[in-house]
């Protein structure tokens with residue numbers, strides 16, 4: 001059924017996989033993380049439940065009174081708005097709609113192209129194999145070489161960031177999260193990849209830095225073959241390790257007895273642009289690249305590997321066949337050199353990228369920076385795994401405007417915290433169905449629990465070095481809150497609150513797993529939710545905060561969804577939020593990964609203030625099998641990463657199921673796309 005503004009009922013088609021992702025994506029992107037036991041097997045309880053059981057045992061206090069302690073920011077958070085959007089018809093002047101949302105929502109669909117609202121255009125900026133460095137050969141799918149790939153745009157671009165670089169000119173930095181060899185090589189044998197195929201895979205990972213220019217006449221964003229600034233970073237590029245765990249015994253290897261020099265970065269997912277013009281990038285599912293963790297029997301080492309999802313024999317890509325550092329049995333510490341936030345300075349092309357140990361080691365989704373009122377720098381960090389945690393880092397030193405050399409050291413020293421969330425409604429009101437509690441909000445308070453600061457550990461039984469290198473195990477000890485896969489986290493530059501995408505967790509409520517809580521209220525959470533919090537007194541270095549769920553995603557016609565209190569008949573369906581960004585009005589933009597409602601993935605926008613809070617509209621969809629990520633929201637154009645187009649069950653280089661972006665019989669190619677409207681700002 002199609003509604004008047006083009007939205008249609010869901011589901012459209014049965015998804016390919018329980019979460020709308022193809023089995024190929026699961027295998028190559030995260031090493032089938034979802035089909036394995038979630039690595040967090042600790043029994044640290046949800047703090048709301050802990051407090052409530054103490055309260056009921058003592059019979060002294062009402063839970064609400066206890067739980068409101070940290071709630072100073074709640075009153076400052078936007079109220080819900082049940083007001084209906086007025087689409088005219090009152091006979092007079094049409095009332096003003098929400099700023100930046102003046103477009104007709106795109107309908108969910110399964111089209112093999114980018115679909116946008118009427119009046120918008122899109123084009124490819126750069127795609128896998130396009131030249132980045134001078135001398136790069138033209139892409140030839142059937143004659144790929146590692147040497148060529150090292151000069152070309154890598155595979156499966158995820159995060160995309162723009163660093164201003166002159167008028168209508170930017171340094172565009174893209175993460176190349178992972179490779180899908182079966183889509184890259186015809187006749188590919190996963191059991192026996194060739195050495196050249198493996199080396200192409202190494203060169204197709206990492207990051208690309210590309211100068212891009214806006215052509216005002218056409219609206220397109222065009223890549224430039226800039227000799228000085230264009231750059232490729234791959235699995236063999238040298239990184240420097242900084243922070244309190246640099247040189248740690250756990251980071252030393254045969255090739256690097258110093259523990260300070262790492263080759264390469266892996267599975268770079270989301271990221272952020274810092275106020276000093278560098279790029280932060282999260283090393284996420286790094287575990288899948290390492291073989292033979294299952295051969296480790298020493299209990300402490302085994303537990304440390306297992307908590308990071310390392311347990312098996314051969315790896316998916318068999319890199320261990322060509323470089324022993326990817327074999328845990330041969331080089332046990334190499335794996336500890338991944339799982340960090342890395343910082344790349346695109347403005348200094350010769351600079352060595354850095355791995356920041358002060359920000360902890362886990363499956364980092366990304367990192368985004370907020371400068372606190374006192375000048376300290378705060379990084380918000382998510383660990384993307386079922387039942388894993390949200391972290392923040394507060395720098396020791398203060399930001400100095402214009403002093404890049406100083407600012408680039410800010411992430412080397414500070415305090416690392418993990419979040420503990422408490423609900424304010426009785427636990428009995430959460431039965432896993434997603435039903436709203438009687439106070440009408442999924443909300444509560446929370447605190448930041450310190451893990452380590454410089455050389456000082458706050459976790460019993462852990463040295464500071466162990467907190468940084470085995471952060472997940474340290475956080476387990478202090479009662480961190482188990483979340484439904486924390487993805488991108490971003491502070492809103494307009495209202496100062498922080499927004500996190502919790503993409504899904506189909507294990508919630510399963511036997512032996514944590515059940516529903518106010519902050520993760522649905523069992524078998526297929527569609528995910530969006531969390532919003534306000535640091536106490538608006539101080540980003542605060543140790544307490546208040547929180548609300550802004551969205552509980554899914555089909556708005558079902559009772560288990562929530563759209564900020566907004567009229568659900570007016571909103572677009574959304575599933576599996578992943579990346580978040582903001583426009584100049586402070587509207588939240590959300591891209592999705594793995595739509596479990598059957599539509600292609602897309603990009604959405606939702607106001608977070610006033611009467612339109614929760615009025616979610618879909619802005620675009622990406623082609624079949626692709627995920628939308630890396631959104632960059634500029635005033636007059638948007639960039640999206642179209643990651644893994646055509647990655648559908650049964651697809652391969654021998655049987656491509658889509659041909660985006662080149663059409664005809666071409667192989668699909670991951671790409672960055674630009675969307676714009678001639679003569680208009682986005683959403684106006």
Ligand code: FEO
Nearest residue numbers: 269284365384487
């Ligand atoms: Fe690579 Fe958490 O998404």
Ligand code: CA
Nearest residue numbers: 425439441443
């Ligand atoms: Ca509540």
Ligand code: CA
Nearest residue numbers: 269270487578
């Ligand atoms: Ca992501």
Ligand code: CA
Nearest residue numbers: 578593627629
């Ligand atoms: Ca993703």
